[in-house]
Amino acid sequence: MKFLCVDCDRQMAFEERELPGDGTLAAVFRCPDCDRMTAMLTNPMETQLVSSLGVQVGGRTVPAANFEGIRSEVATGSEEAFVESPPSGPVRWNTDAVERLSHVPSFVRGMVKKIYNEYAKERGIEEMTPDIMDRARSDLGLEGM
Amino acid sequence: MTPKIRTYHEVDEIESSLPGQVAEAEGRVGARLASVERIVGVMSGKGGVGKSLMSAAIAASLARAGRRVGLLDADLNGPSAARMLGISAPLREDEACGVEPARSASGVRLMSMALLLDHDAALRWKDPVDAGFVWRGVQEREAVRQFFADVDWGALDVLIVDLPPGTQRLAELHGLVPDLDGAVAVTIPGRASVDAVARSLDLARSRGLPLLGLVENMSGLACDECGALTPLYEAEGGVDLAARFDVELIARLPFDRRLAAAADKGAIDEWLEGGGRLAEEIARIASRVAPGGERP
Known part of the structure; x- marks a missing residue:
């Protein structure tokens, strides 16, 4: 199209x-x-x-996360499917951002975290905050996630 | 007069096409599998013939022999490999490297939908519109693609793909993994199974897909005491199929209550440890699947 x-x-x-x-x-x-x-x-x-x-219509703005399609599309994913992975990469998450991420269901948390990390890395953002998360949601069209 | 509007193929200033994204995603499968020496499907047109048990037993047998083995349970709606190998969630993941496969006691690396779903929950997809029939096939293919591409399989001697029942499944796998090395077909002796497996073999042949051989499962019931075999079916389906399709009948395996019980308990490794004639037969099938095994 x-x-x-x-x-x-x-x-x-x-x-x-x-x-x-x-x-x-x-x-x-x-x-x-x-x-x-x-x-x-x-x-x-x-x-x-x-x-x-x-x-994605218009092309991908950040690379796909692991099992992105499965995590986005499966309705019966287990909350115990994944172990919480330790922080990695150049982006620091401040306490408020970590707390907010903890409210994301664990089945999709790893995917969501990677999307935010990629968003920050591409923009040279060193610290993840709730404001950055809001901006990423808006810029990436994640409101429905 | 309105100027002529360029056609779709004449407009290519910006490339963000959906087909391009699909091709890029499928390219990640090839990149991930570059460190896998051999990829083999285990198939049957018919459900309930012991295909998943065969896949798990072959994988465990190879792992016990020191091979680096992966098992991809592509039966998304009836996953059973995790139970048979005694594996449960949770999974670990690394943002950069991918999702780590779960491991059995003998070292089989496994990915299965069973590890991702709530206990006893069916695989249900989010359907904002009650028209799942439109995209169900696409969702399932995409999930299997992610099992290949997003799992950190590492270097493997062989990756076994346990296919769900259905005539088209091997062809679908081949579409996703063009470098597929071959497939082992599993049947039971009865005519209902033979009819379904024949259709699978016919399709595989018509597409030029390589068949490593045929296994006839449940050929008889072995006596716990003396090992004497009582036939379970009147037909000799494996023999017939092998002759009709000129495929080697690698093995005819009896139903073994101890193996069935071991699979239920997730104790296939322990069962293999006990040895015996059936374990040797499975090791022989496994040797055909592993690198160095015969290719058609």
Whole structure:
């Protein structure tokens, strides 16, 4: 799927993605020449079909986490499936961020943590805080997760 | 007049295609399996023939012989390898390297949906729309892909893939793992099983998929005292299938109550330790699966 700005004859670039949590998806594309924007809205069935493939409309902004598709799609995952992994990598998590992460179900916690770490690493952020987590959720369209 | 609008294939200024992402994800399977010397599927068109028990016993036999063995339980809806090998969660993971496979007492590295699900819970997918039939196949294939790509299998002599029942399963595995080295088919002597396994073998042959051989399970019931064999079926399905498809019948194995009990208790390793003729037969099948075993 591609979006073409007819006036400029230019392919529109992916701008942002939003998952409002009702199964739908909004992806915004912008023309690099005239800045015209258009939004692609998918219904829950279309959204599910795409996410089942483990792909993201507009392309991936952070690499896939381990078992990302399984953790995102399985409804009966065990809370005891994974051992909490020790902190690793260049991103420090402050106490408030760790506390907030602890509220994420353990079946998906490792995946969510990796997504936040990748987000921070790509932006040169050294410390994870609840504010950074909020920003990542917004920028990556994680509202539905 | 409206100017001609370029077609999809004429527009390629920005590459973020979904097919490209799928190809990239499948490429990670190949990268992960680069350190695996041999990949072998254990298949049957029919359920309930002892395919998973065979997979677990072969894997344990190889591990006990010093081989580095992985077992990927691709039966997402009826996973049983973890129970048979006495393995339970939790799993460890490393963000960079992947999810560590669980290990049996003999060292078999295992990944199975059983390790990820709540006890006794069925595998249920999140379905925001009640139309799971549309994407169920995609979700299951993607889950198996992640079992290959996201598990830190390490260097292995052989990775055994326990396939779920179904005629198409080997072809699906081959689509995901083009470097598949071969498959062992399992049947029982009865005609219902033979019919289903024949269809699987026919499909495998039509796709040019390599068959390492056939195992006939439950060929008879062995007497606990003297070992004498009482046939369980009138038919000799394994012999018939081997002749029809020109596949080697590697072994005809009796139903063994002690092995069945050991599998229920997660004690296949201990059962193999006890030795005996059946354990030797399984070791012989395992030798065909391991590197250096015959390839078609």
